[in-house]
Amino acid sequence: MARIVMKFGGTSMAGTERIRRVANIVRKQAAGGNEVAVVVSAMAGETDRLVNFCREANALYDPAEYDVVVASGEQVTSGLLALTLQSLGCKARSWLGWQLPVRTVEAHAKARVDSIDGEALAKSMAEGEIAVIPGFQGVSEDGRITTMGRGGSDTSAVAVAAAVKADRCDIYTDVDGVYTTDPRIVAKARKLKAVTYEEMLELASVGAKVLQTRSVGLAMKEGVRVQVLSSFVGDDAVPADELPGTMIVSEEEMDELVEKGEVERQHVTGIAHDKNEAKIILTRVPDKPGAVAHIFEPLAAASINVDMIIQNVGRDKGETDVTFTVPQADLARAQALLEDKREDIGFNRIITDSQIAKISVVGVGMKSHAGVAATMFKALADRGINIQAITTSEIKVSVMIDEDETELAVRVLHTAYGLDAADEAA
Numbered sequence: 001m002a003r004i005v006m007k008f009g010g011t012s013m014a015g016t017e018r019i020r021r022v023a024n025i026v027r028k029q030a031a032g033g034n035e036v037a038v039v040v041s042a043m044a045g046e047t048d049r050l051v052n053f054c055r056e057a058n059a060l061y062d063p064a065e066y067d068v069v070v071a072s073g074e075q076v077t078s079g080l081l082a083l084t085l086q087s088l089g090c091k092a093r094s095w096l097g098w099q100l101p102v103r104t105v106e107a108h109a110k111a112r113v114d115s116i117d118g119e120a121l122a123k124s125m126a127e128g129e130i131a132v133i134p135g136f137q138g139v140s141e142d143g144r145i146t147t148m149g150r151g152g153s154d155t156s157a158v159a160v161a162a163a164v165k166a167d168r169c170d171i172y173t174d175v176d177g178v179y180t181t182d183p184r185i186v187a188k189a190r191k192l193k194a195v196t197y198e199e200m201l202e203l204a205s206v207g208a209k210v211l212q213t214r215s216v217g218l219a220m221k222e223g224v225r226v227q228v229l230s231s232f233v234g235d236d237a238v239p240a241d242e243l244p245g246t247m248i249v250s251e252e253e254m255d256e257l258v259e260k261g262e263v264e265r266q267h268v269t270g271i272a273h274d275k276n277e278a279k280i281i282l283t284r285v286p287d288k289p290g291a292v293a294h295i296f297e298p299l300a301a302a303s304i305n306v307d308m309i310i311q312n313v314g315r316d317k318g319e320t321d322v323t324f325t326v327p328q329a330d331l332a333r334a335q336a337l338l339e340d341k342r343e344d345i346g347f348n349r350i351i352t353d354s355q356i357a358k359i360s361v362v363g364v365g366m367k368s369h370a371g372v373a374a375t376m377f378k379a380l381a382d383r384g385i386n387i388q389a390i391t392t393s394e395i396k397v398s399v400m401i402d403e404d405e406t407e408l409a410v411r412v413l414h415t416a417y418g419l420d421a422a423d424e425a426a
Helices: 016-031 046-057 063-070 072-087 119-126 152-163 197-205 213-222 251-259 291-301 328-340 364-368 372-382 403-416 421-425
Strands: 003-008 035-040 092-094 102-105 112-116 130-134 137-139 145-147 168-173 194-196 226-230 246-249 270-274 277-286 309-311 319-327 350-353 356-362 389-393 396-402
Touching: 003 016, 003 152, 016 035, 016 072, 035 072, 035 119, 035 152, 046 063, 046 072, 063 072, 063 145, 072 092, 072 130, 102 152, 112 152, 119 130, 119 152, 130 152, 137 152, 152 168, 152 213, 194 197, 194 251, 197 213, 197 246, 197 270, 197 356, 213 226, 246 251, 270 403, 277 291, 277 328, 277 356, 291 319, 291 328, 319 328, 328 350, 356 403, 372 396, 372 403, 396 403
Parallel strands: 003 035, 003 168, 035 130, 092 130, 102 137, 168 226, 194 246
Antiparallel strands: 102 112, 137 145, 226 246, 270 356, 277 319, 277 350, 309 319, 356 396, 389 396
């Protein structure tokens, strides 16, 4: 018997028929003798609808009241799933964020989980009751409803799993696992049996949409084993306990799986891409101490994340060009902030480009294997793909290229690192 937290996203909860399908998946897990808690998202499109209501009511809405409105989407699906489980003969009840409670800190609309009192929940699960919990919501120190931002239900699920010391957290999505790259771009992409927390964190941060970055970071911190699998499976599908999806595990557990021959260790785990970046170039910035700080301080104060940064070789007049990227959605705001600080920074002009993409090669095997970056650069050069910027970490190499070359770059690199499914079969 295992203690399992199951999480279902908006597409899985989109309507009563899909909710009944989810209920059957949950019932099967509970029928196997497992203690089960379920975390649910709002129905697909519902949160957007609620956000629009807030904007129509008051363009300068109060974030605290905004949270009251948008948190209602998950409250509806949690109640409906509990009702559906009861109709199938299961003992089930819903637990809202304030009832557990899920205590959060920081601002409304982007709160972070501080703690969850899992004692009452664990007791209920041990007595055979299926707990249904709305994701995305919690309660602030002053007792007000809070929400955690888009993708917050994944974080809720991991936090609940940590609170009740679950054996694993199953994240059910519209995909059946984590792939070596986007299968819509590369038909030969392979589903991975397991990846490490570090690899998943890097993949999520550079464009892979399978899991929300904050949820992976929390799982890594709390040591929660996470499994990604599809809720759109047939009734005769392999039970979740037999690991049909992808497990997100510690490096130690990954080593054990490799030793057992259950997974194969590769230098590169996957290729990710992100078209939601924009490039900013500031020309003729004074080449002196403190100049770069003047650029990035106002961006940091406005919570605009800066990714790739290049400072070019200085000019004869003690000037240099500085290139960096920001999320596309923040481009206009970043440009306005920099224009406002033109005198303090001392640049000549701003050049922007939103037609770029970031391509990333990720793999924990890079720590002990040389030549990964060289393979990337040669493969792209052989296809005439120009690299505009480069960033690296211990297990990742990212490059900036023209957006219209994204799919070609992903396919070329997937083949260059031997990730194609045909190579595995060989």
